[in-house]
Amino acid sequence: MKSLFAAVMLLPLAVVSVAQSASDLVILSKGTEIKLRMAQTLTSKTASIGERIELQVADDVVVAGALLVPKNTRVLGTVQEGRASEGDRKNPHKIVMQVDYIRLGDRRILVRGTYSDKGKIDRGAVVASTIAFGLTGLVVAMESRTGEIKEGTEIKATVAEDVALLPLATPANPRQTPAATPAAH
């Protein structure tokens, strides 16, 4: 009976703590644009379909003065077009990747964004090198026809659904947890 009484007495406290946390939450709305940056180089010569790729959040994501996603947070994506498999030696000249989600602690924030790059095919250059250097020149020119997305390339993605997040910092309380901010470059 005593523990029942204690439980009843504690109930309002728990409700208050839930309400307080809920009031601290800030909504990162669907459609919010987030600038990302490639954290690795992708080329059509090496990337194969289904391969996971690394990106990073390029700038702090701040909503209503509250820091929700710090710069350099990991973002994961997938290769959509490229080599059919790892052992495939064909160079598809084109690479397409899709951005999947931001990994914030244990959470995944779904984002949408695609980026594609077609190999730069400069026919004039191919002809010129073929004339000047024969077969070797042609090989070199063909190798330059590679789809490539370089590390550091910036990509815009949008948040796929509304997400409620606890701010990592607010104007009144800057940077509550220094460890939460991945080290700057």
Added chain:
Amino acid sequence: MRLQKMLLGILLAGCTLPLSSQQQPVPAVSEPSVYMVVLRTSAHVRYSKPEVFHGFANDLLRFLKENSVPLKVDPERGTIETDSPMSVESMLNIARQIGATSLLFVTVDRPVTKWIKVSVQAYDLDRSLLWQEDAADAGSMTGKGGYKKTLDAIESRLAKHLGDRGLPFSREAKDSLKGAERVFKP
């Protein structure tokens, strides 16, 4: 009694709800741990097979595990074994976010004049290169022989660093080793 249990259940649910909905910061670093990334060069892609690359990565992982090196596994991608170039800074960023204290960056190459060439670099989180070891083989009659010689060579070089920065022992291994001399397992 049933009502009492229900109330306690509600209380517990109320207390855990905010925890599960909030984002977790970077994991706290408790003891030294290593995050390993294995990169395959474009020359290896051109002149060798993916099986050789993954085989070497697996053999190195086995060596580290057998020698009680605490490896940190990325929950998203496990140990990255990739053909796509990635800067040390990007790898360190992942290492920091999964709570590792150092990075082991392995490059598997296939120069024209060698069967296989392997380079292992250890970095701390401040991007300082702690040490580097290389091994390669050109003299073997077959690629399989070159692979074996290179693996043996890199393992014996890595053994020099076991227990030091970049290749620490796990806490359990340290405890069991007190007073005993360490013999590395090839």
